Amino acid sequence: MTSTNRVRLTGVAEATYGVTPNTPRMRKQRVTSIGLARKADYVDSDDLRDDRQNSDPTMVGESNNGSLGIEWHYPVPGSLLDSEIESAFCNPWINAPSRDNDGTAASVIQSVTASTQVVAVAAGAAFVTGQLVYFTGFGLSGNRGKLAKVTTGSATVPAFLGAGLVDEASPAGAARMKVVGFEGGAADIKAVADGLTSEVGGLDFTTLGLTIGGWVKVGDTATTNRFDTAGTNVYGRIVGIAARKLTLDNLPATWAADTGAGKQIRVFTSDVIVNGVQKRGVTLERGFMGQAVPTYIAQNGNRVNTLEFGGQAKQKATGSVAFMGLKGAKGPVSLDDTPDEAPDSAAYPVFAFSANCGRIGEGGQALGKPNYAKAVKFTINNNLRPIEACSNGDDTAPAPVDIEDGAFDVAVELDTYFGNGDLLDKVMAGTATSLNTRLEKGGKAIVWEAPRLTPREGDPNVAGKNQDVMLPVRLTASKDPLTGVQLILSRFELVR
Known part of the structure; x- marks a missing residue:
């Protein structure tokens, strides 16, 4: 007997599509169902027989495909879900600079010196003056959980004067540094009608690695790091980046000008992924661990064909990942006997609609009374x-030799209460719009956005007695002139 509670799913991103890395570092994934399949393909014989019986079917090939059910949480960089998102978008993430010891002490983050407030790190993307860096996993509490501003930028020896870092000669294996935003000097950053400005001699927004279409969260919790106007400490989408001006849209009605007098305003920023054309695959392995000698089924060249994200009021955010792959193999030996654990559910809890949904926006405005969203x-x-x-x-199994892609289609389903005819008018006129959904929990957030959508279906649904009349709208994405893409996913490693 084999219990579903003893099935282990692991995977690894393929540097070369269709090729499982040598001695791969496999990673577990949190899933709710595993519908992967390695199967032989048969065709029936067309023999004509006078006894009305059939000849044996013929095996003609092999197929490797299937799907996973998931509950959506923050897609941790380097996780298997992270790699699957890249496969679905056919593009890598645009990540803010980071350093991570990844299990080996002092390997990448090499030392912290209190007297100079300098952190020695291995070379990589440079930390830029003004960026905010989040310190996690350090061995000493004086460094762990610190949010520090870069005062001298560098790829190897950034300084954080005034941060209060303590000496740590050998930072722990769990130590990680990640850019999560930026901070202006005293009265540098100001809020204007359509975004943020910076004083001459202050921050240069073009140096901070920002992306058109990405989202930001303005303001921190401390009074000195947020605007006095409460309604200005909110999320916005970047639509323009100039040295002294960061233009934002999707701003709420509460947004107002504020000079930020005496403030060192903080702004939290996101990693971003958009749709592209790169072929990105993963190798997946199922391990049936409840067997006396576990059976392992590995499948390589898996590309994500469909990816779903959504949910409804007072329910978890759920979805699925469906693959189409190349070859598979069964055996008693795992590709990796000690795979990395999946992201911890306490540190990366499942998002939920209602409880964690800060906004569903349509056409640049939050959906609200009377056309509240019920599901998306x-x-x-x-x-x-x-x-x-x-x-x-190569005389191997008769599997596909490649997996090719077609159009990058994005469909959005939006179910709203039929409060008035505004959204229905857009459906009937085919008026282009946009849709975004933000979920935030545990200091982390994600924003899904289709920046240009055409509503193609929608009619009030009268299902029976004692029910609300709903307007289910079905929309399809096309290329957005501003961002040049059809779908954008932003993730915040820290917001508050």
Whole structure:
């Protein structure tokens, strides 16, 4: 007997599509169902027989595909979910600078010197003056959980004067530094009608690694790091980046000008991923750990065909990841006997709609009274197809030789209460709009956004007695002139 509670799913991103890395570092994933399948493909014989019976079917090939059910949490950088998102978007994340010891003390983050407030790190993307860096996993409490401003930028020896860092000669294996925002000098950053400005001699917004279409959260919890106007300490989407001006849209009605007098305003920023054209695959392995000798089924060249994200009021954010792959193999030996654990559910809890949904925005404005949103779902479809050949040239299993993609289709399903005819008018006129959904929990947040959508279906639904009349709207994405893409996902490693 094999229990579903003893099935282990692991995976690894493929540096070369279709090739499992040598001695791969596999990572577990949190899933609610595993519907992967490695199967032989058969066709029936067309023999004509006078006894009305059938000849044996013929095995003609092999297929590797299937899907996973998931509950959405923060997609931790380097996790298997993170790699699957890259496969679905056919693009890598645009990540803010970071350093991570990744289990080996002092390997990347090499030392912290209190007297100079300098952190020695291995070379990588430079930390820039004015950026906010979040310190986690350090061995000493004086450094752990610190949010510090870069005062001297560097790729190897950034300084954080005034941060109060303490000497740590050998930072722990869990030590991580990640840019999560930026901070202006006293009265440097000001709020204007359509975004933020910086004084001459202050921050240069073009140096901070910001992305058009990405989201920001203005203001921290401390009075000195937020605007006095409470309604200005909110989220906005970046639509323009100049040296002294950061133009934002999707701002709430509460947004107002504020000079930020005497303040060192903090702004939290996000990593961003957008749709592209890169072929990115993962190798997946199922381990049936409840067996006396576990069976392992590995499948490589898995590309994400469809990815779903969504949910409804007072329910968890859920979805699925469906793959189309190349080859598979079964055996008694795992690709990695000691895979990395999946992201911890306490540190990275499941998001929920209602409780954690800060906003569902349509056409740049939050959906609210009287047309509240009841449910929303985003679906990516890469329209993948297997490339079958008479021979793959290496005398191995008769699996597809490649997986090719089609159009990057994005469908959005939005169910609203039918409070008035405004949204219905857009449906009937085919008026282009946009939709974004923000979830925030435990100091982390994600924002899904389709910046240009055409509403194609929608009619008030009268289902029966004692029910609310709903307007289910179905929309499809097309290329947005401003961002040049159809879908954007932003993730905040820290907001508060």
